[in-house]
Amino acid sequence: MTDAxxxxxxxxxxxxxxxxxxxIREPAAQEPYLREPRAFYPxxxxxxxxxxxxxxxxxxxxxxxxxxxxxxxxxxNTGLVGGQIPRRDxxxxxxxxxxxxxxxxxDPVANVLVCDAxxxxxxxxxxxxxxxxxFPLSLGAEGSCRIGGNLATNAxxxxxxxxxxxxxxxxxxxxxxxxxxxxxxxRRLKKDNTGYDLRDLFIGSEGTLGVITGAVLKLFPRPVGxxxxxxxxxxxxxALALFDLASGLCHTALTGFEIIARIGLEFTVRHIEGVRDxxxxxxxxxxxxxxxxxxxxxETAAAMMTSVLEQAFExxxxxxxxxxxxxxxxxxxxxxxxxxSESQRPEGGSIKHDVSVPVSRIPAFIAEAGDAVMEAIPxxxxxxxxxxxxxxxxxxxSQPIGADKQAFLARWHEINRIVHAIVxxxxxxxxxxxxxxQIKRDELAEVRGDGIEMQLxxxxxxxxxxAGIMNPDKVLKAQS
Amino acid sequence: MTDAxxxxxxxxxxxxxxxxxxxIREPAAQEPYLREPRAFYPxxxxxxxxxxxxxxxxxxxxxxxxxxxxxxxxxxNTGLVGGQIPRRDxxxxxxxxxxxxxxxxxDPVANVLVCDAxxxxxxxxxxxxxxxxxFPLSLGAEGSCRIGGNLATNAxxxxxxxxxxxxxxxxxxxxxxxxxxxxxxxRRLKKDNTGYDLRDLFIGSEGTLGVITGAVLKLFPRPVGxxxxxxxxxxxxxALALFDLASGLCHTALTGFEIIARIGLEFTVRHIEGVRDxxxxxxxxxxxxxxxxxxxxxETAAAMMTSVLEQAFExxxxxxxxxxxxxxxxxxxxxxxxxxSESQRPEGGSIKHDVSVPVSRIPAFIAEAGDAVMEAIPxxxxxxxxxxxxxxxxxxxSQPIGADKQAFLARWHEINRIVHAIVxxxxxxxxxxxxxxQIKRDELAEVRGDGIEMQLxxxxxxxxxxAGIMNPDKVLKAQS
Numbered sequence: 001m002t003d004a005x006x007x008x009x010x011x012x013x014x015x016x017x018x019x020x021x022x023x024i025r026e027p028a029a030q031e032p033y034l035r036e037p038r039a040f041y042p043x044x045x046x047x048x049x050x051x052x053x054x055x056x057x058x059x060x061x062x063x064x065x066x067x068x069x070x071x072x073x074x075x076x077n078t079g080l081v082g083g084q085i086p087r088r089d090x091x092x093x094x095x096x097x098x099x100x101x102x103x104x105x106x107d108p109v110a111n112v113l114v115c116d117a118x119x120x121x122x123x124x125x126x127x128x129x130x131x132x133x134x135f136p137l138s139l140g141a142e143g144s145c146r147i148g149g150n151l152a153t154n155a156x157x158x159x160x161x162x163x164x165x166x167x168x169x170x171x172x173x174x175x176x177x178x179x180x181x182x183x184x185x186x187r188r189l190k191k192d193n194t195g196y197d198l199r200d201l202f203i204g205s206e207g208t209l210g211v212i213t214g215a216v217l218k219l220f221p222r223p224v225g226x227x228x229x230x231x232x233x234x235x236x237x238x239a240l241a242l243f244d245l246a247s248g249l250c251h252t253a254l255t256g257f258e259i260i261a262r263i264g265l266e267f268t269v270r271h272i273e274g275v276r277d278x279x280x281x282x283x284x285x286x287x288x289x290x291x292x293x294x295x296x297x298x299e300t301a302a303a304m305m306t307s308v309l310e311q312a313f314e315x316x317x318x319x320x321x322x323x324x325x326x327x328x329x330x331x332x333x334x335x336x337x338x339x340x341s342e343s344q345r346p347e348g349g350s351i352k353h354d355v356s357v358p359v360s361r362i363p364a365f366i367a368e369a370g371d372a373v374m375e376a377i378p379x380x381x382x383x384x385x386x387x388x389x390x391x392x393x394x395x396x397x398s399q400p401i402g403a404d405k406q407a408f409l410a411r412w413h414e415i416n417r418i419v420h421a422i423v424x425x426x427x428x429x430x431x432x433x434x435x436x437x438q439i440k441r442d443e444l445a446e447v448r449g450d451g452i453e454m455q456l457x458x459x460x461x462x463x464x465x466x467a468g469i470m471n472p473d474k475v476l477k478a479q480s
Numbered sequence: 481m482t483d484a485x486x487x488x489x490x491x492x493x494x495x496x497x498x499x500x501x502x503x504i505r506e507p508a509a510q511e512p513y514l515r516e517p518r519a520f521y522p523x524x525x526x527x528x529x530x531x532x533x534x535x536x537x538x539x540x541x542x543x544x545x546x547x548x549x550x551x552x553x554x555x556x557n558t559g560l561v562g563g564q565i566p567r568r569d570x571x572x573x574x575x576x577x578x579x580x581x582x583x584x585x586x587d588p589v590a591n592v593l594v595c596d597a598x599x600x601x602x603x604x605x606x607x608x609x610x611x612x613x614x615f616p617l618s619l620g621a622e623g624s625c626r627i628g629g630n631l632a633t634n635a636x637x638x639x640x641x642x643x644x645x646x647x648x649x650x651x652x653x654x655x656x657x658x659x660x661x662x663x664x665x666x667r668r669l670k671k672d673n674t675g676y677d678l679r680d681l682f683i684g685s686e687g688t689l690g691v692i693t694g695a696v697l698k699l700f701p702r703p704v705g706x707x708x709x710x711x712x713x714x715x716x717x718x719a720l721a722l723f724d725l726a727s728g729l730c731h732t733a734l735t736g737f738e739i740i741a742r743i744g745l746e747f748t749v750r751h752i753e754g755v756r757d758x759x760x761x762x763x764x765x766x767x768x769x770x771x772x773x774x775x776x777x778x779e780t781a782a783a784m785m786t787s788v789l790e791q792a793f794e795x796x797x798x799x800x801x802x803x804x805x806x807x808x809x810x811x812x813x814x815x816x817x818x819x820x821s822e823s824q825r826p827e828g829g830s831i832k833h834d835v836s837v838p839v840s841r842i843p844a845f846i847a848e849a850g851d852a853v854m855e856a857i858p859x860x861x862x863x864x865x866x867x868x869x870x871x872x873x874x875x876x877x878s879q880p881i882g883a884d885k886q887a888f889l890a891r892w893h894e895i896n897r898i899v900h901a902i903v904x905x906x907x908x909x910x911x912x913x914x915x916x917x918q919i920k921r922d923e924l925a926e927v928r929g930d931g932i933e934m935q936l937x938x939x940x941x942x943x944x945x946x947a948g949i950m951n952p953d954k955v956l957k958a959q960s
Contacts, residue, residue, distance in 0.1 A: 109840035251775035295731035
């Protein structure tokens with residue numbers, strides 16, 4: 001790979017592959033591809049390419065490998081770690097897969113859906129519903145994120161507890177290698193032990209090993225019964241006991257278990273249109289959202305939810321609870337949970353963490369991180385929430401009231417290091433579901449040291465991308 | 481890697497690592513490590529090593545890499561494709577992990593169990609039961625296979641429908657690399673998006689990329705309700721309709737769905753002690769075993785099973801059915817299914833296939849393969865059975881009555897090619913759950929051709945095992 005800007009002639013050769021209508025050179029028109037949701041990564045690019053076929057993607061990567069041109073693959077541009085954004089001050093060419101948005105096949109008997117990687121997640125969900133099936137990947141950005149990006153980042157979301165990460169929802173892939181070769185791994189098989197697991201190597205590699213252009217996704221039967229409840233609790237220990245209870249009573253019918261710190265509830269009530277406190281008669285330090293879905297009937301789901309809450313009251317691990325009595329009320333409870341990030345914005349700067357620990361360690365992590373953060377920034381407002389059942393906490397720290405936003409945000413990496421050290425001590429991960437991208441690359445290297453894991457990752461990178469053109473400096477620092 | 485026999489001095493150095501009591505040189509004492517269940521692979525070895533710790537495994541592999549000594553890792557020695565057996569006429573050293581059989585930790589709150597790779601599968605199951613949890617991997621050899629081999633081959637079994645393959649049951653690994661370095665990837669996390677998925681690359685790589693020495697396994701709540709039924713049907717199409725019906729009514733509570741051709745039932749009744757025809761009032765061309773497990777109660781499971789069978793009768797897709805009314809009857813139905821392989825032995829030679837196709841293609845595959853096999857060997861008795869819900873059929877062909885066994889078995893690869901060509905046409909796999917090992921290596925290369933997939937596998941192999949000492953000639957032909 002070269003760091004020199006591609007010549008005008010070379011840019012013309014790239015543009016010719018997709019046609020000039022789909023080769024964007026004007027900065028204003030490039031804006032939607034260069035600026036991500038938080039505008040964290042200032043970027044420029046000599047060229048944004050919008051190929052319309054696997055063959056065009058292959059031709060682009062072949063030319064890139066031959067000429068040492070860095071390529072940044074991009075899907076829905078909703079990622080939070082900068083993986084889909086060109087490097088600052090490097091002439092990276094952007095390859096957007098958004099035009100490749102065809103659903104190729106839906107087979108409800110085999111329970112598979114085959115599609116281009118540029119299909120929007122919500123459209124996959126709808127296509128599944130159209131044949132009375134469920135595609136359970138669900139996250140805030142589902143209306144604009146695309147399945148290729150979900151796969152490239154092994155996206156998580158609220159359905160992981162029962163259905164797993166995106167990795168668990170994929171049977172096969174079509175990938176264009178950095179050299180321009182096409183791997184047709186679009187298998188529709190639940191079992192296939194014929195060699196190394198390339199599929200799972202591409203999933204989660206954040207566009208550094210190739211460009212995912214197509215996928216075979218798993219479909220599931222649609223649940224019949226659905227219940228949502230919201231409970232007030234005193235401590236994370238109680239939340240863990242409640243999760244253990246609900247999991248033991250419901251098994252895979254427990255389709256969601258989210259926790260929210262009191263301050264998070266206050267932020268949403270204060271800032272999000274239409275959100276009310278579901279338990280207005282008391283103030284509870286913690287809240288849990290419980291979601292149950294059953295195969296057979298609404299009655300079974302209701303009986304399960306009643307059983308969970310009754311036993312929880314008996315054991316004294318919840319103070320109060322409400323069960324949604326309509327779909328609208330169910331949606332309102334989920335809306336509260338999903339507004340957590342947005343509700344933090346009006347409160348000033350927020351230093352974010354997307355961490356996981358073994359589920360049993362969540363209370364200890366929350367206690368220790370709270371002490372450490374409050375010592376570093378007295379008055380900080382810790383807005384912890386997330387997917388408790390997955391051990392995944394979005395540990396967000398809002399600035400003290402009246403503090404200077406920029407001065408507070410300048411301490412981002414300092415606070416990250418404090419929190420992540422506690423995460424690591426509990427055997428946790430510094431990126432549970434968002435990935436590494438640009439923002440956590442150097443910290444990953446620090447945390448891992450130069451052990452065999454990073455060496456193996458570098459060897460895989462070299463084996464797949466000898467010219468070093470695929471999304472360089474993301475996840476791993478480019479070899480000079 | 482060298483093909484020369486290791487010198488006596490070198491063998492002494494290997495033996496010194498584990499101690500002479502655990503370095504076996506006498507052929508008679510080596511026998512249990514060189515002969516697998518079917519005695520298909522004649523083998524000799526200069527040395528069988530039985531290390532007692534990760535450090536000893538590391539020292540062995542380091543010395544092997546330095547001296548170019550081929551190492552064959554072995555777990556419970558129950559594999560069916562020869563992956564764990566030395567090559568014929570090559571001086572491979574065997575590394576058995578059976579002494580490393582300690583359960584390191586069980587955490588029922590985090591739902592994880594951490595163990596050495598040499599723990600017997602049944603002992604993992606028992607340890608999970610001891611804390612009121614389920615480890616759902618279940619297969620015929622569970623009393624003697626060891627978890628390291630289950631992981632190295634991504635073993636399947638009867639629990640895959642609801643819980644997935646071994647890959648889906650593992651959160652973390654400890655692996656000794658061919659160079660002797662140790663990768664501590666013993667993470668207990670449900671979510672961890674910090675780089676390439678090395679775990680899933682080692683899982684299923686059949687000991688060609690390193691030696692798995694430890695694992696973090698997922699535990700599940702134990703089901704409360706359990707129902708088993710056995711139904712008689714006319715066609716594979718009806719079996720598919722029944723599976724679709726049961727899956728739609730039970731979702732993840734459908735914990736088993738196996739099919740058996742009539743001749744398979746006859747073989748077990750004829751040859752297996754204590755097996756009786758569960759539906760003695762009729763002769764049905766096909767049978768289905770339905771297993772339902774529920775979180776809440778026996779009543780729920782019973783209601784689900786009744787509902788499945790009632791609707792199946794109404795739609796005319798089953799002829800007769802019986803629900804086991806005791807645990808003993810449930811065990812008897814499963815025993816019938818699990819005796820299928822054994823019951824074929826007294827009927828003479830059996831040419832076996834472990835294939836998968838998309839679930840919706842099973843009827844077409846069975847019809848086409850039947851025509852082709854009967855044309856090649858008139859009078860052949862096709863004993864198809866297996867995990868219909870996973871698309872995985874054990875398509876075994878017993879010799880015609882009175883045929884010469886050796887002459888019949890000499891046509892193994894010819895019949896494999898005929899059946900596998902149909903499998904490939906339906907987008908299937910020539911090894912659904914047993915792996916590639918020695919027996920399917922050349923056929924895998926034929927089926928895949930020299931495309932990018934085999935190239936990527938070879939590049940990964942070189943990146944992980946530059947000296948080429950790890951289980952050479954298994955899965956991939958060793959590079960000369």
